[in-house]
Amino acid sequence: MLELIHQSKQMKNFLLPILFLLSITVYSQNSELTVIGNKKGVPAQLSTSNLKSIFMGNQPKWNDGSKVVIAMMKFTTDGGKNTCSKLYQKSTTDVTKHWLTVSMKGVIDAPVFFNTAAELQNFVANTAGAIGVFDGTVTASTAKTVLIDGKTSF
Amino acid sequence: MFIGVKTKILLTVLAIVLLFTIFSLVYFPSLQGRALRTNYQSEVQNQAKTIALGASIALSEQNFKGLKTAMDFVKENEELRFVTLIQKDTIWNTDSSSYKVEDNVMVTFPEENTYSSNLVSSDSLIIMKAPFRTSIMDGEIMLGVSTKSINIRQKKIRMTALLISGAIFLVGMLIGLWLSRNISHPVQALRKAAKRVGEGDLTSEVKSSSKDEIGELAVAFNNMVKDIKKLSDLTLEQEKEKQHLLASQNEALEKQVEERTAELRQSLENLQATQTQLVQAEKMASLGELTAGIAHEIQNPLNFVNNFSEVNAELLVELEEELNNGNHEEVKQLIQDLKDNEIKIVHHGKRADTIVKNMLQHSRTNSTGVKEPTDINALADEYLRLAYHGLRAKNKSFNATLKTDYDEAVGKINVLSQDIGRVILNLLTNAFYVVNEKSSSAKASEDKYEPTVSVSTKKKDDIVEIRISDNGNGIPQKVLDKIFQPFFTTKPTGQGTGLGLSLSYDIISKGHGGELRAETKEGEGTTFIVQLPYKS
Numbered sequence: 291m292l293e294l295i296h297q298s299k300q301m302k303n304f305l306l307p308i309l310f311l312l313s314i315t316v317y318s319q320n321s322e323l324t325v326i327g328n329k330k331g332v333p334a335q336l337s338t339s340n341l342k343s344i345f346m347g348n349q350p351k352w353n354d355g356s357k358v359v360i361a362m363m364k365f366t367t368d369g370g371k372n373t374c375s376k377l378y379q380k381s382t383t384d385v386t387k388h389w390l391t392v393s394m395k396g397v398i399d400a401p402v403f404f405n406t407a408a409e410l411q412n413f414v415a416n417t418a419g420a421i422g423v424f425d426g427t428v429t430a431s432t433a434k435t436v437l438i439d440g441k442t443s444f
Numbered sequence: 445m446f447i448g449v450k451t452k453i454l455l456t457v458l459a460i461v462l463l464f465t466i467f468s469l470v471y472f473p474s475l476q477g478r479a480l481r482t483n484y485q486s487e488v489q490n491q492a493k494t495i496a497l498g499a500s501i502a503l504s505e506q507n508f509k510g511l512k513t514a515m516d517f518v519k520e521n522e523e524l525r526f527v528t529l530i531q532k533d534t535i536w537n538t539d540s541s542s543y544k545v546e547d548n549v550m551v552t553f554p555e556e557n558t559y560s561s562n563l564v565s566s567d568s569l570i571i572m573k574a575p576f577r578t579s580i581m582d583g584e585i586m587l588g589v590s591t592k593s594i595n596i597r598q599k600k601i602r603m604t605a606l607l608i609s610g611a612i613f614l615v616g617m618l619i620g621l622w623l624s625r626n627i628s629h630p631v632q633a634l635r636k637a638a639k640r641v642g643e644g645d646l647t648s649e650v651k652s653s654s655k656d657e658i659g660e661l662a663v664a665f666n667n668m669v670k671d672i673k674k675l676s677d678l679t680l681e682q683e684k685e686k687q688h689l690l691a692s693q694n695e696a697l698e699k700q701v702e703e704r705t706a707e708l709r710q711s712l713e714n715l716q717a718t719q720t721q722l723v724q725a726e727k728m729a730s731l732g733e734l735t736a737g738i739a740h741e742i743q744n745p746l747n748f749v750n751n752f753s754e755v756n757a758e759l760l761v762e763l764e765e766e767l768n769n770g771n772h773e774e775v776k777q778l779i780q781d782l783k784d785n786e787i788k789i790v791h792h793g794k795r796a797d798t799i800v801k802n803m804l805q806h807s808r809t810n811s812t813g814v815k816e817p818t819d820i821n822a823l824a825d826e827y828l829r830l831a832y833h834g835l836r837a838k839n840k841s842f843n844a845t846l847k848t849d850y851d852e853a854v855g856k857i858n859v860l861s862q863d864i865g866r867v868i869l870n871l872l873t874n875a876f877y878v879v880n881e882k883s884s885s886a887k888a889s890e891d892k893y894e895p896t897v898s899v900s901t902k903k904k905d906d907i908v909e910i911r912i913s914d915n916g917n918g919i920p921q922k923v924l925d926k927i928f929q930p931f932f933t934t935k936p937t938g939q940g941t942g943l944g945l946s947l948s949y950d951i952i953s954k955g956h957g958g959e960l961r962a963e964t965k966e967g968e969g970t971t972f973i974v975q976l977p978y979k980s
Contacts, residue, residue: 362506364505364506365506370506383580383581386502386503386506386580387503387531387550387580387581389502389506389508390499390502390503390508390511390529390550390551391529391550391551393502393508393511393512393515394499394511394515394527394529394550394551394553395551395553395555396512396515396516396519396553399508399512400502400508400509400511400512401506401508403505403506403507
């Protein structure tokens with residue numbers, strides 16, 4: 291009985307870190323996404339469906355005529371995966387295939403992918419018509435946060 | 445067919461030019477077209493590979509920039525018909541024991557049409573595929589490009605080739621004409637000059653300004669003509685001298701010929717005279733034989749006439765005595781004897797008369813030269829007796845057995861009886877001569893020998909054959925071919941003219957269209973065969 295208790299203590303010591311890591315992963319994947327846009331061309335707020343349509347590549351230009359430039363986190367990053375699951379509700383592979391198809395059609399430019407949110411924000415802040423999605427806080431002061439269905443994140 | 449040098453050169457150049465033209469018009473454009481297509485295929489293949497690489501990078505690194513650049517580059521190609529992204533899906537069966545790969549066309553640019561992944565290249569379309577493989581998916585880029593630009597470029601090449609070919613043809617023909625003019629004209633001039641030289645015009649000269657072999661040939665030809673002219677002049681001079689010499693020699697020869705001709709004419713006249721004399725001698729010899737025979741024939745009845753006349757003279761003397769004595773019975777007997785003798789005298793006188801008349805008849809007939817129906821058997825028999833008795837008249841010791849075999853069917857035949865008689869007499873005289881010679885030899889050597897001469901006649905279809913045979917020594921083979929030659933004789937000098945058989949041969953062959961030949965066996969005898977046609 292004592293031995294059993296001892297074994298259970300040892301398992302607890304082993305499982306706890308794993309559970310912690312899993313919880314962090316789940317947290318990060320489930321963390322909310324923020325959409326930022328360049329001050330030129332990008333509207334202040336969008337609906338979820340509009341956002342999805344834009345990120346599917348269906349809208350090549352903004353209302354002011356400026357070109358839509360999409361920025362996303364690479365699908366190898368948590369942010370990228372989170373974007374696929376939350377925004378596209380598809381796997382990273384399917385989203386990649388989608389953009390491959392869109393790029394082949396050549397209607398609009400394919401998204402620009404980044405390894406870090408900072409790089410993404412910086413790009414969006416400095417590229418006219420650029421709109422980006424990432425998970426994290428907005429640090430770039432020159433970019434504006436686009437409200438999605440009236441919310442800063444979703 | 446005559447083909448001139450000019451034509452040959454033109455044809456040669458034309459053939460070469462045509463070969464070049466065909467090469468530049470057909471082979472060269474074909475080669476260029478294939479190279480163009482190969483290069484274009486390679487270029488399209490590279491574009492497909494670039495897009496495939498871009499797709500691979502885009503899929504693995506979410507970097508679509510390269511893909512876009514590649515696509516933008518490809519889209520710039522006006523001949524682009526489509527770009528297709530094909531996903532290779534591996535589909536396993538339910539128990540995961542086997543799988544198959546299926547092509548799934550994901551996207552096509554432009555989107556208006558869809559293209560099967562099994563599409564292959566054709567004359568109007570080049571299809572190139574480039575595979576890619578990533579962790580996300582496997583697939584390939586299929587690029588379809590029109591060959592319109594290639595075809596346009598091929599057309600341009602063909603047009604260029606046509607122009608080049610035309611230029612080559614034109615230049616080639618000009619070169620051909622120039623060559624033919626530069627070669628054939630001097631050659632034709634040479635030919636004309638050579639022809640004139642051949643016709644005897646040694647003043648011909650070829651004018652050639654070219655410094656090549658033809659020019660050298662013209663110079664050599666001119667030199668040759670000059671040499672020939674010199675030689676010809678020399679030869680002509682020599683010929684004149686020769687002709688002069690020949691003329692003088694001819695003159696001398698003509699004189700000699702005339703002299704010789706005169707001599708020959710004299711010789712011929714002498715010869716003809718001699719021949720005439722010989723023929724005459726032969727005739728005289730025959731006549732002698734004939735005369736001897738005739739003399740014998742007449743002598744015989746004359747002997748009877750003389751003998752009986754002498755007997756009658758003696759009987760008349762006895763008759764006178766018996767009349768004086770009065771023995772009437774004896775007188776009657778003597779008168780009867782006288783009558784009988786007188787009958788015999790008349791008989792033999794008539795016989796002599798008949799002989800003479802026959803001779804006269806023969807001579808009259810012969811003198812006309814007209815062939816008349818003649819009883820060959822009678823003629824042969826008559827001349828047999830004449831010949832035999834003629835020989836016996838000369839040589840009383842000669843005896844021979846005479847055999848005759850006359851074919852009664854022979855009848856009469858149109859001949860010159862005197863000539864045929866002379867032939868028979870001649871052959872019989874020879875026969876008697878050889879049997880006499882052999883008899884003399886036999887007597888000297890005390891051999892038993894019975895000289896025999898045979899005469900036979902035979903009717904054979906349309907000819908009459910007279911065979912005169914002896915059992916003499918025969919004729920040697922070496923002289924057999926010569927016996928009918930004039931003046932050939934085996935008799936001792938003075939006994940034969942050598943014209944008997946020759947004349948006989950002419951009488952039979954030329955005079956009567958018949959044949960005279962001899963069959964002989966040495967030591968056994970000879971048979972002369974006379975064949976006379978009924979229609980001569």
